[in-house]
Amino acid sequence: MVKKVFFFDLDDTLLDNFAAFCQTLKQYFPEREQNPDEIKRLYVTFRLKSETIYEESLSNEPKKVTSEFDRWKLVFNYFQQHFTQADLAVCDQQYHIFQKEQSLLPEYQRLFEKLQTNGVMVGVFTNGFATAQTNKIKQLNLTQHIPADQLFVSDLFGDAKPNVSCFEKLKEVLPTEVEEFFYVGDSYKNDVVPAYHAGWQPVWLNRFNERKVDYHTYQANDFDQLKHLIEELI
Known part of the structure; x- marks a missing residue:
């Protein structure tokens, strides 16, 4: 019973999505010094944005839905690096690839x-x-x-x-x-x-x-x- x-x-x-996040940063921002504590704080912000995007996707008002790529704007802005929409899409795609490698x-x-x-x-x-x-x-x-x-x-x-x-x-x-x-x-x-x-x-x-x-x-x-x-x- x-x-x-x-x-x-x-x-x-x-x-472990955080591991996939770190792998993505190493690939796309290799020249940036990455303090472990700062990266954790950045990931917390990234994750909160991801949760917001998911919540918006459940909304009955599609016009308010934010693109999933928008969470990567936080990352590019953090590293003060110029980006295009294509950069955001490629970064997100690579993140999902690393995510699928986790066990x-x-x-x-x-x-x-x-x-x-x-x-x-x-x-x-x-x-x-x-x-x-x-x-x-x-x-x-x-x-x-x-x-x-x-x-x-x-x-x-x-x-x-x-x-x-x-x-x-x-x-x-x-x-x-x-x-x-x-x-x-x-x-x-x-x-x-x-x-x-x-x-x-x-x-x-x-x-x-x-x-x-x-x-x-x-x-x-x-x-x-x-x-x-x-x-x-x-």
Whole structure:
């Protein structure tokens, strides 16, 4: 009987988009000195812009939708480098190529196995469009470690984070005997806040040392901390 579940976010939690971002910067801005802390802050801004673009894409007012390439304007402006629309498109294309080369850390595979051995249900719940996120799930071979019926994309719920209703809908399809719900994610806005308000216990993978939390939540700054924290919670 399942009493406890751990669901994980996908992008920037299981799939390392930051690594793809850094690879893209090295290819297109090789002459620029890149301070690690500054690059992390730049990526946080880039990611927030990506989230805004996704939210706009769900809007009923298409005229307000910003091009996905626009997030790269932030990067070119940061490096004070002239750009054309073609430059933005090529940069974005290369980012997606590097993104598709990422794989699931073996440490995550072992963590999933340990959770399941301890009678904990493991799943994935990710924002995004069904086709794109399903391809990422296949890319990481997640069905080799997690049953397919425990892998969820918000689009299939007709919803999107940071809506609290996403997590409420997810609860509805889980076993009724579950007593503790944990959600592991990297985004304070999209993961921590709505999960908390839906009655889940957020576990924040705060890789980029972002703002302090306003809610009680567990927090880890890297995978090693995350692993030890989850092992304590089970």
